[in-house]
Amino acid sequence: MSLDVQEIKSAIRIHDYISQLEKLTKLTLKNSDIMLGAPKTKLVFDLPTHNKPCYEYVEQLYQEIGDRDLLMQALRTGWHYISSNGTTIPVSKEKYFQQLNSSQAFRVAKQRGYQVPEKFLTTKQFCYGQYEAYSAMHEIMHGKALGIWSNKANFSNFMYNYAKFYKAIKLIAPQFIVPSSSYQSSIPYILDQLWVASHNSNQVRLLGLEVAGEQHFLNGGHSKTLGNEKYLEKLGFEMYHVASWWCRVDPYRVICEFLKESGIFPEAQQYLIGAELDTIDKYVCGICHRPMVRLGWDWIQQCQIGDRTVYAHKHCVAHKVADKLSTRGRLDVQSQRC
Ligand SMILES: [Zn+2]
Incomplete structure (x- = not known):
């Protein structure tokens, strides 16, 4: 009956997919870390103090596909405008999916003089993990996912830090073009997400978030930029690699x-x-015992069973509450009859 429910259907499909992937790759993906790579130190970029502010590059940067040249020009000339711009995430989830599906970033890179082989434009270069990561970021940054955090002790402190974090994020650019060597003619990297965060009063940090795709593991390789952190560091990017599964x-x-x-x-x-669910096998519903995933902010909920707190599907929690109410309703009716 409940197999028709979206969050249960998706969970069974995705857990099965990861089990198959484990067999194919002979890797223990379900126990793997979430962060596959992170920089050892923070990199900060000093903003120029004396400049003639110019809006032009900022405007271009906030368009669909940005690249490092544009970003640097915008930081040098228009930090004032970046800082005051309200549009932190310029691209919608739907548009992002279209971009991925049509290799738009590589097309733009080609127009801007990078060398891009034809096969990069014709074969799909993305995995769904990229889309899910963008989608979750989108919900979080639009304040639509506040329910993923539990209202426990010191929540006012949490909200204070949330506001501070929110204010520090200036731009999240998807599909961001970065050169992969000092030769302009080489094939560029397309970062899955670039986060521009202000740091102190006159500095920024450039954080690259990369989804290490399962295809790369199947080919025996790794994420496109994993192992090239040194070069990216030299360009000023802190690189964070997360597991696509x-x-x-x-x-x-x-x-x-x-x-x-x-x-x-x-x-x-x-x-x-659910932060304590540290392996994928632990994503199991405490009520129906089927697998869980969180592709919507409310798909995993906390629920009290006796004196135990468990995690469960949104659907199962809603039904449990409905059952309780109808049982109580019947009892009420009976007692009224008596
Ligand atoms: Zn369930």
């Missing part, structure tokens, strides 16, 4: 782990509902 199971958690690891909002992970 974790993005399929709990993208909200992946974003929270990134916020913790980068230090821009550590409480995001600390207050996350």
Whole structure:
């Protein structure tokens, strides 16, 4: 009966997929870390103090596909405008999916003079984990996912830090073009997400979030930028690599782990509902005992069974509450009859 329910159907499909992937790769993906790579140190970029502010580059940067050249020009000339711009995430989830599906970033890179082989434009270069990670970030940054955090002790402190974090994020650019070597003609990297966060009063940090796709593991390789951190560091980027299979199971958690690891909002992970589920096998509903995933912010809920707190599907929690109410209703009717 409940197999028709979206969150249960998706969970069974995704858990099965990861089990098959484990067999194929002979890797223990379900026990793997969420963060596959993180920088050892923070990198800060000093903003110029004397400049002639110019809006032009900022405007271009806030368009669909940004690149490093544009970002640097915008930071040099228009920080004032970046800082005051209200649109932190310029691209909608739907548009992002279209971009991924049509290799739009590579097309734009080609127009801007990078060398891009034809096969990069014709074959799909993405995994669904990329989309899920973007989607979760989108919900979080639009304030639509506040329910992923539990209202426990010191919640006012949490809200204070949330507001501080929110204010520090200036731009999240998807599909961001970065050169992969000092030769302009080489194939560029396309970062899955670039976060521009202000740091102190006159500095920024450039955080690259990369989803290490399962295809790369199947080919025996790794994420496209994993192993090239040194070069990216030289360009000023802090690189964070997250596991795509974790993005399929709990993208909200992946974003929270990134916020913790980068230090821009550590409480995001600390207050996350279900943060103690540290392997994918533990994502099981405490009521129906079927697998769980969190592709919507409310898909995993906390629920009290006797004196135990368990995690359960939104559907199962709603039905349990409905059952309780109808049982109580019947008792009430009976007692009235008596
Ligand atoms: Zn359930």
